[in-house]
Amino acid sequence: FSHTLGISTGLCTTSILSRRPLLRRSHFFIVLSIDQTADPLSMGITDLCHQTEPFTLFPTMKLTVQHPDKVIPDYILDQCAKHPSKIFLTQPYPDGSVKNWTFAQFLSESKRMASYIESLDLPIPSQIAIMSKNCAWWLMADLAIMMTGHVGVPIYPTLTKETTRYTLEHSEAKLLFVGKLDKHPWEEMKKGIPEGMKCVSFPMCPEGLEYETWDKCLEGREEMKEVKKRRGEEMATIIYTSGSTGVPKGVMLSFKNMTDPTFGLIKQVPVTEKDRYLSYLPISHVPFLSLTPLYLSSEQQGMERWIGECVPFVTGMHVYFADSLSTFVQDLNRCKPTLFLSVPRLWTKFQQGVFKKMEPEKLEKLLKIPVVSWLVKRKLLKALGLQDVRYAGSGSAPLPSDLLSWYRNLGLELLEGYGMTENFNYSHMTRVGRGRVGYVGEPNDGVTQRIAEDGELQIQTPGLMMGYYKNEEATKETITEDGWLRTGDKGELDDMGRLKITGRTKEIFKTSKGKYVAPAPIENQYISNKRVELACVSGRGQPAAHVIVLLNDDAIKMVKEGGQQDAIEKEMEALLKKVNEGLDEHEKVQFIAIVNEEWLPENGFVTPTNKIKRAKIEEEHAEYLDGWYGSKKKVIWHKWDDIKTIADTTQSA
Structure with a gap:
């Protein structure tokens, strides 16, 4: 040749x-x-x-699980036997110190906790809950639960006391592990724990807990004698959806639901024992359990649990944890991840951080110079702590095309995907070199897709849940008689089978002109703006749609302390015009209402995953709609009466 x-x-x-x-x-x-x-x-x-x-x-091998009788806990036991002295987990402490666990140490501590659980003589299987931010003890507790024949129930450390109590009572949890809760006040959260429930506290838990500590439980305790063999069809976990409407539902997932998708993912995104991953997204979600970059379509996702538990258990890759938001950059640089998963807001903040140090126009010119370009790209990625990243993913919303192109130009291919708790997030994912802007990828190996007559995406997947815990009616509504999962999302497919999400079936509303509007795609355009934190598009029964916007902290500071309300208003007017230019006539937004409010899980405006609760937002602002529409303004400032006073005071000072 x-x-x-x-x-x-x-x-x-x-x-x-x-x-x-x-x-x-x-x-x-x-x-x-x-x-x-x-x-x-x-x-x-x-x-x-x-x-x-x-x-x-030549024919490539299709996905096959090497040992069909083995499940996730079996693979981590294999890794511990294969690499006993290799470091598996790295945990930072608030004082700046760091602790490592080798595979042997990780397994020993997990087995000793398993021995403690056995001493409680709980019926097998029982539900055991974990409420904590990501940490090494989370994984050890979960493995101990698996090894003793029980079922894990992860709980967000940001849930309200009412939702926490509902989850613990509905799941019939017999034991609760409590760990890092960050800024959330324990005095309020503990009201959600049923009286008399047995609790164990992790290291770094909130002060004032009177529960038996992790270290005390392990003190003088030998390792469990015999690990219980788990079967693929056994229930492994119950993950409660946070619920943007109604009460949470407990998604039952089997060990097979977790194992098969993990191997499917590793086939598409080759991961080895040499990889490094920074765990900071909520581990209570399926995504940490796996590794697929997600487009969060349902009220709760599990991206972080998949990546930070199942994939490391199977591959033996090194997992680092982040201590807090204030130490994130330090934690990121300690890890130097080869796999990195985040959300559009953080990818945008990374870019904005670069632009603060160098004008976009100047950077663009440098990137066009052949020799200089390589050095600049390398330096930028190193500054971000991403110089070693092989695969980068984004989830929770689609990435703007210009942001995707910007990272691609730096040599970082951002992969997007789609999934939901009910299918263990194993559904769709972009392939390197086959991505298409606005699309969330092709079906993963073993996944079949179809579009129903009403436009709803339906799928069959190895990750399909066993059903909703103690809710057969909801299970029947979600899974068709012939075994297809109703995703609740409207979708379109191109000629390569790539999926585009066009909206939620239950969120689409009709204006008074009789035209239907899908709010999610429009909202995504607003939240991709550097000034916007959250957005809610509504307009049911109104002459046109409107959008309620929550500014991010930087923009709020500009308005309240910098006297830059006029500048922000001009930016919002330009944003309104830009978004409307890409919409059909019946979709165009009439005005932006900038609200001076807090949207938190505690007050019911958002879920623990920061997804808006549309019904709550619409209900709270319904009384103002007539005035907003009647004002004919493009930008409306709601509850900002103190702006001028603060701005004038700042300027005078």
Whole structure:
């Protein structure tokens, strides 16, 4: 051959993408050997395959679980036996110190806690709850629950006392682990714990807890003698959806629901024992349990639990934890992650941080200079702590196209995906080199999709839940008789099977003109703006839609302390115009109402995952609508009566 190019499938995706110019010049392209975790068509070369003739592709292996009788806890036991002295977990403390656990230490501590649980003589299986921010003890407690034959019930540390009590009582939890709760006042939260419930406190728990401590439970205790074998069809966990409407529902997931999707994910995103991951998103969610970047379509997701538990348990990758928001940059640089998952708001803040130090126009010019470009990109990624990232994901909302392009230009391919707690978030994901702006990717391996007559996306997936705990009626409403999951999302498919979410079936509203409006896609355009924290598009029965906006902290400071209300108003007017230009006539938003309020889980405006509760927001502002529409203003300031006083005082000072 005049040109021969060999590429190892062991190369990371970034390395393969860097060889794209060579691939384009290749006359003959052959994939000879692919291992269990590699998929050449998701490694950034799909478009090139159509450009090189002839193209020969030997059959790649389909997803197969190596040992069908093994489940997630079996794999972590294997890792502990294989790498006893390798560091598995790294936990920072508030005083700046750090503690590491090797696999052997992790297993020993987990087994000693399992021995403690056995001493309680709980009926097998019983539900055992964990309420804590991400930490090493979370994983050890969960493994102890698995090894003793019980069922884990993760609880958000940000839930209201009412929701906490409901979850504990409805799940019939017999034991509760309480850990890091950050800024949430314990005196208020403890009112949600039923009287007489047995509780154990993690290290770094809130002060004033009078429960038996983790260390006290382990003191002088030997490891459990025999680990209970768990079967694939057994219930592994109950994850309660936070519920943007109604009461939370307990999603029952089996060990098979967790194991099969984990292997499907690792096939698409090859992960090894050499990878590093920073755990900071809520571990009470499926996403930490796995590793798929999510487009959060339902009221609660589990992105962080999937990534930070199942994938490390199977692969043995190193998990680092973040101590707090104030130490995030330090924690990120300590980890130097090779896998990084975040949400659009943080990706935007990363970009804004760069722009504060260098004007966008100047940066753009530097990135066009061949030699300088590489150095600038490397320096920027290092400053962000992302210089070693092989795979980066984003979830909770679609990324704006310009933000995606900006990171791509830096050499960071952001993957998006789609999923919900009810399918263990195993549904759709973008493939490297096959992404399309506005789309959340193609079906994962083993996933089948269809669009119902009413436009609803329905799927079949290995992660499909067993059902809702003690709620057969809701289960029947969610899963069709022929086994398809009703996602509640409206979707469209392109000719490659890539999915675009166009809205929620229950959120779409009709204006007084008889036209339907899907609010979610419009809201996503508003929250991608650097001044906006949250947005709620509404207008049921009104002549046109409107959007209620919550400014972020920086914008609020500009208004209240900097006297820049006029500047913010002009930016919002420009944003309104820009968004409307891309909408159909019946979708256009008439005005922006900027509210001076707090939207918190505690007051019912948002879920613990910071998803808006539309009904609550609409109800609270219904009495103001006539005045808002009648004012004919493009931007309305609601409850900002003290702005001028504060601004004038600041300027005088």
